[in-house]
Amino acid sequence: MRSNHYQKGLGLIELMIALVLSSLLMLGVTRMFADSVSSSSSETALAQVQDSARIAMEIIKKDVRMAGFQGNCVAPNSQLAPNSILNFQTQSVFGEEGNGTNSDFFTIVTAGELSAPDNYLNPGAGSSLVRVLDFNQSSAPGNTNVDLDRQMCFSSTDIFMVTDCRQTAIFSPEDEGADCKTDPTTITPDNNMNPLGVGGASVSLKDFVIADGCIESDVSTHDKCPVLYKVGTIANQGTRYSIDTLKDATDTNIPGPDGQPVFALFRDGVQMVDGVENLQVLYGITRGASTRYVSGCASGTVAAGTCIPGCTAAEVSTGNCNPGAITHIKISLLIASSSPVAKTTATDTFPIQNLNAANDELVIQNNNDRRLRRVFTSTIQLRNSG
Numbered sequence: 001m002r003s004n005h006y007q008k009g010l011g012l013i014e015l016m017i018a019l020v021l022s023s024l025l026m027l028g029v030t031r032m033f034a035d036s037v038s039s040s041s042s043e044t045a046l047a048q049v050q051d052s053a054r055i056a057m058e059i060i061k062k063d064v065r066m067a068g069f070q071g072n073c074v075a076p077n078s079q080l081a082p083n084s085i086l087n088f089q090t091q092s093v094f095g096e097e098g099n100g101t102n103s104d105f106f107t108i109v110t111a112g113e114l115s116a117p118d119n120y121l122n123p124g125a126g127s128s129l130v131r132v133l134d135f136n137q138s139s140a141p142g143n144t145n146v147d148l149d150r151q152m153c154f155s156s157t158d159i160f161m162v163t164d165c166r167q168t169a170i171f172s173p174e175d176e177g178a179d180c181k182t183d184p185t186t187i188t189p190d191n192n193m194n195p196l197g198v199g200g201a202s203v204s205l206k207d208f209v210i211a212d213g214c215i216e217s218d219v220s221t222h223d224k225c226p227v228l229y230k231v232g233t234i235a236n237q238g239t240r241y242s243i244d245t246l247k248d249a250t251d252t253n254i255p256g257p258d259g260q261p262v263f264a265l266f267r268d269g270v271q272m273v274d275g276v277e278n279l280q281v282l283y284g285i286t287r288g289a290s291t292r293y294v295s296g297c298a299s300g301t302v303a304a305g306t307c308i309p310g311c312t313a314a315e316v317s318t319g320n321c322n323p324g325a326i327t328h329i330k331i332s333l334l335i336a337s338s339s340p341v342a343k344t345t346a347t348d349t350f351p352i353q354n355l356n357a358a359n360d361e362l363v364i365q366n367n368n369d370r371r372l373r374r375v376f377t378s379t380i381q382l383r384n385s386g
Contacts, residue, residue, distance in 0.1 A: 045337035045372040049275065053335045053376040056265050056273040060331060061380050063239050063267075066110040068092030068384030071229060073165035081169035081205065083197030085159055086237060088170075092384060093326055094307045095281055095296040101354055101362045103279045104296055106329075109238035111161045111229035116152045120189050131225040132162055133216040135205040144195060144205035149222050151189040159237065160193070161229035164208045170231060171195035171203045237302075242266050243279050258340045260369040265333075277334045277373070278362060280353040284328030284379075293330055295355050332377040334362065340370035350375045 068088045070078070080087055086109060095106025114130045117123040131149040146162060154160075154173055161170045174194040195203040214225035232238040245261045246254040253261040265276035282293040297307035332353040345368050352362045352375060364373070 041339070041341045042372065045339065045341045046374075049335045049337055049372060049374050052273050052275045053333055053374070056276055056333055056335070057331070057376065057378050059265075059267065059272055060241060061378070063108045063110070063241075064093065064329060064380045065383050067108045067382050069110045070161065070168055070384075071111055071113075071163055071227065073163065078163070078165070079167045081167060081171075081197075081203050083199075083201040083203050084168070084170040085172060085197050085234075086170045086231065088168075088384075091237075092382065093283065093329060094302065096299050096302055096307070097296045097356070099299070101278070101280075101352065101357045103243035103277075104281045105240060105242040105279070106281045106296065107236060107238045107240045107302070109231065111231050114160070114228045114230040116150065118150060120151055120153060130228040131214075131222050132210075132228055133214065133222070133225055134210055135162075135208045144203070144208075146193040146195060146205070146228075147216070148191040148193070148228065149225065151191045153189050154193070155233075156196075157234045159231040159233060160195075161231050162195075162205070162208070162226060163229075164210070164226060167208055169195060169203050169205055169208070171197050172234060236268060240268055241279065243276060246271065246274070256338055256369075258369050258371070260371075262338065263336070275336050275338060277336050278332075278352065279334075280332045282330040282353045282355070283326050284330070286325035286327055291327060293328075293353075293355075326382060328379055328381050330377065330379050332375055334373060334375050336369075337372040341372045342370040345370060348373060351377075353377060 070088055080089075088109060088111075092109050093106065094109075095104055098104050115127050116130050117125065117127045119125050130152065132146055133149050134147040136145045136147055156173055156175065159170060159172055161168060163169070171193075172195070174196050175190060175192075195205065197203040210226065211224055213221055215221045242265075243263055244266055245263055248254055256262045262274060263277040264271050265273040265279070281296060283296065284291045284293050301307040330353045332351075334350055334352065348364045350362045350364070350373065354362070362375075
């Protein structure tokens with residue numbers, strides 16, 4: 001009896017089928033991995049954009065809610081000294097419109113308690129609030145000297161505020177000699193200011209009074225003396241927010257990972273949050289019983305001192321528009337991721353707070369950087385207005 005013998009092994013056809021099946025399986029695994037990486041990149045970019053928006057909004061909200069603050073003891077109807085540089089009742093928030101859908105900039109005016117080194121030659125030894133010891137009438141008619149509790153550096157372009165709770169004065173010092181320098185030993189600081197106001201006119205403080213408990217010769221009583229407040233500088237008149245590209249020491253744009261410029265939110269020229277590409281602001285003006293939102297001032301009006309958001313000069317003079325009745329502001333921020341995540345370039349459209357844009361939209365043509373972008377909008381109430 002003869003048994004059958006069978007050949008054992010892998011045939012060519014079977015091998016080809018196995019290769020095809022394994023290739024399909026690997027393609028599927030590779031596709032899943034690529035989709036996972038792409039999804040992870042998009043999620044990371046979205047998280048970065050949301051985090052940047054949260055930080056930027058919190059920074060802005062903190063300042064906006066302090067707009068118009070004039071210290072702890074100043075009543076809303078307190079008198080403003082003649083020739084004062086600013087009027088918080090009408091200039092707590094203001095800004096200029098960018099051309100078209102370009103970014104706006106806006107300024108928040110508030111008075112912050114000024115802290116300075118107790119010894120200007122040794123700043124690390126400690127600092128405390130600067131106190132006003134006296135308002136002395138100078139030899140020149142109508143002039144007043146503000147006596148401070150220490151020698152300090154200041155510039156004639158700085159803006160300060162003093163108050164006795166009944167009256168408020170906002171001024172710049174006349175003396176430039178006490179301007180801060182890199183080496184404090186090269187200058188002579190001062191503990192005395194001659195306040196100047198609009199157009200260099202004197203700001204008289206002759207009716208200002210010092211609390212009875214404040215005794216100039218008794219250091220232990222200085223904590224009962226009025227505080228010196230810092231408002232800002234002549235150039236900014238407060239805290240200014242703007243959008244610009246990141247630049248190096250040679251003023252050259254610093255590119256991102258994709259080689260494109262990176263924008264950021266700046267506060268008084270200091271970089272705060274990367275990725276903020278566009279800032280739009282609308283101002284809520286109360287007219288009668290209603291509030292309507294208007295754009296900022298025309299370009300150049302802030303420097304000229306004629307910026308009145310939502311009001312014309314004629315409306316203010318007739319009482320039809322109260323420039324101090326800004327009760328809310330609306331802000332929109334366009335935030336971009338730092339890295340490209342989109343698969344293809346595209347034309348993107350974003351809703352922004354801009355009354356001059358078609359349909360209140362910002363259109364970015366042919367987004368070559370393929371970054372992820374989102375718009376975030378918030379309405380903020382001004383606590384010291386309205």
